[in-house]
Amino acid sequence: MKVFVTGATGFIGSATVKELQAGGHKVLGLARSEESAQKLRESGVEVYYGDLSQPETLTEAVEMADAVVHLGFIHDFSKFKEMCILDGQVIETIGAALKGTQKPFIITSGIGIIQKHGIVTENDHPEGDAIPRILTELAADKVAATGVQVAVVRLPPVxxxxxxxxxxxxxxxxxxxxxxxxxxxxxxxxxxxAVHRQDAAKLFRLAVEKHSGSGTRYHGVAExxxxxxxxxxxxxxxxxxxxxxxxxxxxxxxxxxxxxxxxxxxxxxSTVTQEKLDWHPNQxxxxxxxxxxxxxxxx
Missing domain, CATH: 3.90.25 (UDP-galactose 4-epimerase; domain 1)
Incomplete structure (x- = not known):
């Protein structure tokens, strides 16, 4: 498959790109700057110029790809809520371009958005709006309701x-x-x-390859x-x-x-995730x- 990856030059994104390539997939990576584009080229990645702050610039890349992995997020903590709102807009824009297809759309979220006593599982969903990052999963659910094959990978704090x-x-x-x-x-x-980056990257690849059922949650948790x-x-x-x-x-x-x-x-x-995707963290x-x-x- 050709997989469009946002955040392809980031800490987790760069490892995911290598994991996808090792799995025989081609990667189309989002680049905002020439510096990022050069890093992608050096990694054997096809470059697509666009900007998360302008979601409409992503549509063509989505149409070119067979799957989308959304790892990009603008980490401006001085405007954190605004960035979370923007992330929701990015997800909805990508979702609109995927409507009517069966292309997998893998979205990144955080386990920390679930406020719960006891063990957080893949079946738990966020409630309320006290934590801005919840907007990511609300957007994912909105897109899933249109029939797009959405899955959310929740990562741990570490x-x-x-x-x-x-x-x-x-x-x-x-x-x-x-x-x-x-x-x-x-x-x-x-x-x-916690989870090791290489285990997380493997999970994203498996989510692309094995995902079925819109709205699914996966947990990238090793510890x-x-x-x-x-x-x-x-x-x-x-x-x-x-x-x-x-x-x-x-x-x-x-x-x-x-x-x-x-x-x-x-x-x-991550018991459900390990069973569904045959994912077994070993780092x-x-x-x-x-x-x-x-x-x-x-x-």
């Missing part, structure tokens, strides 16, 4: 691997360096699910939930900094913009990755 520059782990490392210690909240028993305290302790150890608990009242002062994410307490299952776990040099390169 997708880890070499090359992770702006994810949750680099953010925690940066905060620890700036504050002089690695922190966790209260007793640090809140949980973060159901890792104690935040253990992550903080590993970061402190690797940086040679103390690790300590902070009171709930001090969380906003310490973590600032990262406070919402630091408070995440999520357990998530290194997060704490073992942190113990090595991927996030703490030796000079």
């Amino acid at each position: 997708v880890h691997d070499l090359g992770d520059k702006i994810g949750f782990i680099p953010s925690l490392i940066g905060i620890a360096k700036a504050k002089g210690f690695s922190a966790y909240i209260e007793n640090g028993d809140n949980l973060w699910p 159901q939930g890792i104690e935040f305290r253990k992550i903080a302790e590993m970061i402190g150890s690797k940086l040679g900094l103390p690790t300590q608990s902070i009171a709930a009242a001090d969380v906003a002062e310490h973590f600032t913009w990262f406070t919402h994410f630091a408070k995440f307490n999520i357990q998530a299952s 290194i776990d997060l704490l073992s990755e942190l113990e090595g040099n991927v996030y703490f390169p030796t000079e």
Whole structure:
């Protein structure tokens, strides 16, 4: 198949491109700049010029492809809600171009949008509108209602691997360096699910190849939930900094913009996904990755 990939030069997107190519697929990658276009060419990817901020520019690429994987998102946290609204518009525009076809449309979401006590499963759906990223899945459902073959891949808070520059782990490392210690909240028993980037990329390929049934949710989860305290302790150890608990009242002062994410307490299952797609994550776990040099390169 020829697969149109948005976010093709990104951390997860670039790994997904390689996985699709290894599976015998051709990739049409979205590029906004000449720099991105050159990266795609060097990876053997056909370039399509367009811009997520102008969803109408994507229509021709959708028509050229046999499937669409939407991994792109504009990470402007100063305008986060606006970017989530825009993502919904992108999804609806792509969906309109796919209407009347059976082409798979794989959309990226986050497990963190599900507010639930207990284990989050693929059968859970977001409620309310307190979290702006919910707009992505609402748009997916709207498109699915038109008969388009939509599937949503929910990723956990941590997708880890070499090359992770702006994810949750680099953010925690940066905060620890700036504050002089690695922190966790209260007793640090809140949980973060995780997946290795290569396992996530394999899931996107399988979703393209095996997906059936519009509106399906898949979970890219390898580890159901890792104690935040253990992550903080590993970061402190690797940086040679103390690790300590902070009171709930001090969380906003310490973590600032990262406070919402630091408070995440999520357990998530991928049992249904593994059964449906025969997806079995087998890469290194997060704490073992942190113990090595991927996030703490030796000079």
